[in-house]
Amino acid sequence: MKIHGGYTPKISGKPKSNVEELPLPGVLQLSLERGGLSYKPIVKNGQKVEFGDSLAEASLNGGTLLLPSPASAKVTLIQNNGKKSLALEVSDAGIIIGKYEKFQPQRITAEKMRQALAKGGIWPLFWSSRTGEIPALTETRLPKAIIVNCILTEPFRARGKVILRRSWNRIVAGIRFLPRLLVDYGTIQIILTARHDPVARMMYVDLAGHALVRFHSVPLLYPIENPRILSQAIRKSDSSFKKDDVIWAIDVQGVEALGACLAEGLPLYQRVVAAGGPGHSSPKHLCVRIGTPVTALMSEDNKPGGGKPPESLILRGGLIRGEPVDSVTGAVQYDDDAFFFLPSAAERQFISFMRPGFDRTSYLPCFASRITGAPDRHISTMQRGEKRPCIACGLCESACPARLIPQVLHRYLYRESLDEAEKAGLNLCVNCGLCTYICPSKIELQKQFLEAREQIRLEHEEIAAAASSKSEKNENSI
Amino acid sequence: MKILFSMLEKMRPLFEKDGKLSRLGPIFQAADNFFFAAPEKTKTAPFGRDPLDVKRYMSLVIIAILPSFIAAVYFFGWRILLTLLVSYAAGGIVEVLFAVIRKEEINEGFLVTGFIFPLILPPGLPLWLVAVGVIFGVLVGKEVFGGTGRNIFNPALVGRIFLALGYPSAMTGAWIDPAMGKWGQLLSPIRLTVAEAVTSATPLVLAKGGTLLPPLDLFLGRVTGSAGETSVLAILLGGIFLIIVGVASWRTIVAILLSFAGLNAILHGVLPAAVSPVWFNLSAGGILFGAFFMATDPVSSPITQSGKWAYGILIGAITILIRSFSGFVEGAMFAILLGNICAPLIDEVVIRTRMRRYADER
Numbered sequence: 001m002k003i004h005g006g007y008t009p010k011i012s013g014k015p016k017s018n019v020e021e022l023p024l025p026g027v028l029q030l031s032l033e034r035g036g037l038s039y040k041p042i043v044k045n046g047q048k049v050e051f052g053d054s055l056a057e058a059s060l061n062g063g064t065l066l067l068p069s070p071a072s073a074k075v076t077l078i079q080n081n082g083k084k085s086l087a088l089e090v091s092d093a094g095i096i097i098g099k100y101e102k103f104q105p106q107r108i109t110a111e112k113m114r115q116a117l118a119k120g121g122i123w124p125l126f127w128s129s130r131t132g133e134i135p136a137l138t139e140t141r142l143p144k145a146i147i148v149n150c151i152l153t154e155p156f157r158a159r160g161k162v163i164l165r166r167s168w169n170r171i172v173a174g175i176r177f178l179p180r181l182l183v184d185y186g187t188i189q190i191i192l193t194a195r196h197d198p199v200a201r202m203m204y205v206d207l208a209g210h211a212l213v214r215f216h217s218v219p220l221l222y223p224i225e226n227p228r229i230l231s232q233a234i235r236k237s238d239s240s241f242k243k244d245d246v247i248w249a250i251d252v253q254g255v256e257a258l259g260a261c262l263a264e265g266l267p268l269y270q271r272v273v274a275a276g277g278p279g280h281s282s283p284k285h286l287c288v289r290i291g292t293p294v295t296a297l298m299s300e301d302n303k304p305g306g307g308k309p310p311e312s313l314i315l316r317g318g319l320i321r322g323e324p325v326d327s328v329t330g331a332v333q334y335d336d337d338a339f340f341f342l343p344s345a346a347e348r349q350f351i352s353f354m355r356p357g358f359d360r361t362s363y364l365p366c367f368a369s370r371i372t373g374a375p376d377r378h379i380s381t382m383q384r385g386e387k388r389p390c391i392a393c394g395l396c397e398s399a400c401p402a403r404l405i406p407q408v409l410h411r412y413l414y415r416e417s418l419d420e421a422e423k424a425g426l427n428l429c430v431n432c433g434l435c436t437y438i439c440p441s442k443i444e445l446q447k448q449f450l451e452a453r454e455q456i457r458l459e460h461e462e463i464a465a466a467a468s469s470k471s472e473k474n475e476n477s478i
Numbered sequence: 479m480k481i482l483f484s485m486l487e488k489m490r491p492l493f494e495k496d497g498k499l500s501r502l503g504p505i506f507q508a509a510d511n512f513f514f515a516a517p518e519k520t521k522t523a524p525f526g527r528d529p530l531d532v533k534r535y536m537s538l539v540i541i542a543i544l545p546s547f548i549a550a551v552y553f554f555g556w557r558i559l560l561t562l563l564v565s566y567a568a569g570g571i572v573e574v575l576f577a578v579i580r581k582e583e584i585n586e587g588f589l590v591t592g593f594i595f596p597l598i599l600p601p602g603l604p605l606w607l608v609a610v611g612v613i614f615g616v617l618v619g620k621e622v623f624g625g626t627g628r629n630i631f632n633p634a635l636v637g638r639i640f641l642a643l644g645y646p647s648a649m650t651g652a653w654i655d656p657a658m659g660k661w662g663q664l665l666s667p668i669r670l671t672v673a674e675a676v677t678s679a680t681p682l683v684l685a686k687g688g689t690l691l692p693p694l695d696l697f698l699g700r701v702t703g704s705a706g707e708t709s710v711l712a713i714l715l716g717g718i719f720l721i722i723v724g725v726a727s728w729r730t731i732v733a734i735l736l737s738f739a740g741l742n743a744i745l746h747g748v749l750p751a752a753v754s755p756v757w758f759n760l761s762a763g764g765i766l767f768g769a770f771f772m773a774t775d776p777v778s779s780p781i782t783q784s785g786k787w788a789y790g791i792l793i794g795a796i797t798i799l800i801r802s803f804s805g806f807v808e809g810a811m812f813a814i815l816l817g818n819i820c821a822p823l824i825d826e827v828v829i830r831t832r833m834r835r836y837a838d839e840r
């Protein structure tokens with residue numbers, strides 16, 4: 001499995017690998033808009049719900065996905081700037097094992113399994129190569145392979161090993177269920193760091209006899225966790241895959257939840273999240289109930305008024321792809337696994353370009369930290385340089401995991417020739433953001449690509465609409 | 479430091495949009511950002527960024543050329559420092575002028591051009607010619623294309639070739655004999671003008687007549703030649719540094735040197751009388767300096783990684799062909815310029831090939 005490009009910056013504030021259980025907060029916040037889905041509440045304001053009851057539903061290509069309640073609570077509907085969410089006033093902290101029907105991997109039918117996963121809130125954790133998003137519930141073209149990814153390289157997503165160690169049994173149980181979703185003779189592809197590492201061996205032993213399971217080891221380079229990169233690599237490594245064979249992917253936390261849902265009858269109710277980054281004073285993994293506010297993830301001296309480290313921007317997700325969340329109203333949602341604390345105030349360093357750079361790490365080996373091995377302690381929301389025209393340094397090309405040449409795309413888009421950009425592979429960009437991260441000219445390449453794709457999509461839609469209205473006209477005239 | 483910071487802060491309003499000196503904003507900004515890291519914050523993901531910026535990128539190149547500069551001063555005297563100052567001043571004025579007219583920032587790329595330029599000139603060149611050359615180079619080699627990043631040619635090279643074609647006698651009359659003593663020229667006073675008496679022939683000219691200079695002199699740089707190009711030792715020091723920090727493309731360098739040496743070996747084998755041996759050709763003249771510091775200029779070389787191989791091979795081969803079979807004794811400059819011309823073409827071919835693969839992948 002050779003994978004091109006990639007880079008994982010070395011940053012301080014790496015979360016420790018033990019997992020701390022956080023006590024259940026009094027109020028949980030559930031957002032009704034996540035992962036491109038928009039949920040409609042099916043509970044009334046003030047209604048009391050039990051752990052696992054369905055709170056909201058979203059339709060997805062004909063099927064219905066449900067949002068289960070992570071706790072027994074009283075519900076309040078909230079509308080804030082057009083964004084809908086639910087506040088749950090927790091009345092009972094207990095979880096109810098067997099809330100849903102329990103199954104055996106050998107007995108369950110594919111249909112039953114899909115329904116159970118849709119009800120338990122787990123379905124949206126799947127990704128399909130056919131849509132590039134969540135697979136349709138009623139999908140008839142079954143996947144030839146399901147990738148179970150145990151590696152998250154972006155600083156600092158919850159590490160696969162931490163989760164494997166914590167929830168071994170549930171994960172193994174989950175993997176045993178997965179073949180039900182495959183076509184006949186499909187395979188489960190498990191992605192690990194190295195085959196000889198103890199975790200891999202343990203898995204090997206526990207899953208021995210499952211002819212459908214394959215193991216792969218991959219380098220620890222961001223964005224290896226990207227399902228498109230992984231599925232491309234799987235396709236290349238095995239010639240029996242045809243071009244249009246469907247591949248699904250799910251990460252290890254998803255499989256854990258799946259195992260808990262089907263074997264123990266539990267909804268998706270908790271997540272292990274990594275709270276880290278230079279802005280966090282005690283970076284660690286935390287196991288939290290879904291809906292826990294992000295303030296609970298901060299350590300004492302991080303909290304407003306707590307003093308110590310400078311104020312931080314809290315990113316939902318990792319350093320590279322993460323988007324800011326409001327530190328007051330933000331909460332952990334069902335698909336979160338990381339919150340990155342990025343210091344927001346930073347001094348303007350004196351003649352920074354001439355300093356050796358013991359506290360900074362770069363893609364190019366031109367800072368002293370490369371010799372000492374020190375992580376970057378200086379990273380903040382500063383852009384760290386001025387915007388300049390592209391100097392053609394070629395760093396973006398060497399890092400791009402999709403084997404694109406971002407600077408060429410940038411040139412085409414600068415001249416507004418969308419066509420050329422499309423031909424030069426614009427649609428193959430996996431939006432990893434690495435090119436923007438490392439560009440010394442501080443060009444926002446990924447954003448530009450995203451906008452250009454959106455524009456192309458709109459143009460195609462317009463053309464399609466024009467064509468259909470034309471044919472309608474023709475029909476009318478006939 | 480604090481005083482400087484507060485001073486800049488006090489001056490800032492003057493240069494801002496409605497300030498009295500807003501037209502000179504680029505100058506203030508350049509000074510401000512020279513001393514203190516840029517204040518901008520990120521507005522889109524990734525919200526944290528890599529610390530490498532163009533300033534550091536360019537200063538690494540300058541650090542790499544520093545050994546050659548020191549060697550130049552050692553062998554040819556403090557006059558080199560003077561030519562550097564003239565080069566920076568004259569070229570800087572053009573750069574700043576264009577930045578102010580265009581209302582753009584001042585680009586750091588100029589610092590490299592201005593540093594390289596005096597090093598590829600004969601050390602005894604009159605100062606006014608240095609100024610003329612650098613102005614022409616920056617103006618025609620860069621600004622008419624729209625500034626740093628949009629130029630096709632290496633600006634320093636454009637200036638140098640302009641001088642070679644426009645003032646041939648001044649150029650050939652300006653070679654200086656290198657200093658021989660322990661202290662080199664370090665202790666001698668600056669000579670503003672250079673008497674014709676000290677001019678002498680470069681190793682490549684001598685080689686045409688059948689005399690090969692000793693390897694040690696060539697290696698250290700104790701020979702006549704363009705100020706920064708004579709010392710193999712200094713160039714290797716800086717060049718290897720550039721490769722280690724990842725700024726120069728090792729592909730370009732390896733391709734140039736391999737094709738140059740390979741073709742040289744073949745030609746020397748066939749025509750030993752007309753073509754000098756490989757060790758000599760590699761260490762004499764501008765090929766090494768060109769390969770490490772000029773051909774690797776990212777803007778004017780191909781942007782694709784595989785294109786760099788083709789580009790390097792082209793430059794290496796053409797250099798040795800010009801040296802061996804034309805009236806010119808040195809071919810590196812012309813070869814690199816030719817490479818610059820071909821670079822977009824090479825890129826086009828590479829990109830088209832890639833496009834076909836992308837179409838498959840979809």
Ligand code: SF4
Nearest residue numbers: 390391393394396439
């Ligand atoms: S990293 Fe930035 S400056 Fe370098 S080639 Fe890519 S776009 Fe240009």
Ligand code: SF4
Nearest residue numbers: 400429430432433435
């Ligand atoms: S072009 Fe796309 S895939 Fe390549 S590095 Fe940039 S964001 Fe990632």
